[in-house]
Amino acid sequence: MxxxxxxxxxxxxxxxxxxxxxxxxxxxxxxxxxxxxxxxxxxxxxxxxxxxxxxxxxxxxxxxxxxxxxSLNGLLTATQDNNTSLRKQLLDLSTLSSAQAESIKRSLDNIGAKDIYIQQLRAAISHRDSVNLAVVLQLKAALGGYGEDAAIKIEKGTVYVDLSEKLLFNSDSDSYKIDDKAKQVLGRLARVLNDQPDVEFTVLAHTESVVHPQEVLVDDWDLSVKRSTSVIRILQTDFSISPLRMTAAGRSEYPGMAPTDTPEGRAANRRTRVVIHPQLDPLLRLLEHKQDETVAGSLP
CATH class of the missing domain: 1.10.287 (Helix Hairpins)
Known part of the structure; x- marks a missing residue:
């Protein structure tokens, strides 16, 4: 226009x-x-x-x-190629022999069994640690007032109570007699041990090589064993702890905790250690069961 x-x-x-x-x-x-x-x-x-x-x-x-x-056509092509590959893999899988299929099934079953086994181990370890924690807390409440003379610690799942020579034997390096004051300390310890009736323990006495031989004492080995049995006897007779739960042992001067060239070092070495054994029964049962399964599986 x-x-x-x-x-x-x-x-x-x-x-x-x-x-x-x-x-x-x-x-x-x-x-x-x-x-x-x-x-x-x-x-x-x-x-x-x-x-x-x-x-x-x-x-x-x-x-x-x-x-x-x-772009969609390219994606469609890739998807079709992938489907083709998957179909081929399925065809390959369908050609597995019955023996191979059974082997795969056993492998899957073993994986599930291992998971259950690990869970059971964790539960057993957790139970052990819970018992140890309860024992440590009770011991600290009962013996905390004695300071370094009643040292409480836990190492590698085991609870240790180190009672000094001063506390049990009135600082007498040749004595294995327990007086009434020391019995009060052992009474506090016994209350904690009686609260854990399934716990076993060892009384392990350490001495130091300055013992003067007496008629009933030949050397430090004798002294350490007598100190240990003295503690065991008090715990059994005075505080009704079952002897089935206790072990007496003497270590003489071995191993030393501190150098022996000072009075303080020798005093540290003259200790009586109560070793409260960890609750290993569940762990041992699991390990034994696992070993039995391994042996059975290796048999033709």
Whole structure:
């Protein structure tokens, strides 16, 4: 369509030339018509611009869709290839012999059994640690007032109570007699041990090589054993601890805890140690059961 204002330019001289011959009403009508034509042209151009913009957007959307289709086609191809590979693997698996299938089943069963075994071991260790913790707390409550003369510690799952020579034998390096004051200490220890009736323990006496031989004492070995049995005897007769739970042992001067060239070092070595054995029965039962299974499995 040719722009309206072009016609206006062509006919304008004529309008001017014959202005005197055209009435003012007709001139205004022509002028109004020209303004409408200009507005229509502006609207048409704006609409054309909008359509061109929309066309560009649609063209870009088409390109994006085509790109997505290309990507999806690639993904579809990869998925089909993967399905083909899986089908082949399934076919390969289906050709396993019955012996191979049984072997796989046994392997899976063994994995499950090992998991259960590990859980049982953890539970047994947790039980042992719980018992040890309870014993330590009770011992500290009962013997805490004696300070370093009644040292309580736990190492590698075993509880140790070190009672000094001063506390049990009144600092007499040649004595194995327990007086009434020492019996009070052993009474406190016995209350804790009686609260744990399943716990077994060893009384292990250590001495130091300055013993003066007596008629009943040959050397430190004799002294350490007599000190141990003295403690055991008091625990059994005075505090009713079952002898089935106790073991008496003497270590003489071996091994020393401290150098023997000072009085303090020798005093540290002259101790009586109560070794509270950890609760190993559940662990031992599990280990024995595992060993039996291993032996059975190795038999033809």
């Amino acid at each position: 040719r722009p309206t204002h072009t016609y206006l330019v062509v006919f304008l001289p004529t309008v001017v030339l014959f202005n005197s011959c055209v009435s003012s009403g007709k001139f205004k009508a022509m002028e109004t018509h020209a303004q409408k034509s200009d507005s229509l042209y502006a609207w048409t151009m704006q609409t054309l611009k909008t359509c061109q913009t929309s066309n560009a957007d649609l063209t870009q959307q088409k390109k994006d869709i085509q790109s997505q289709m290309t």
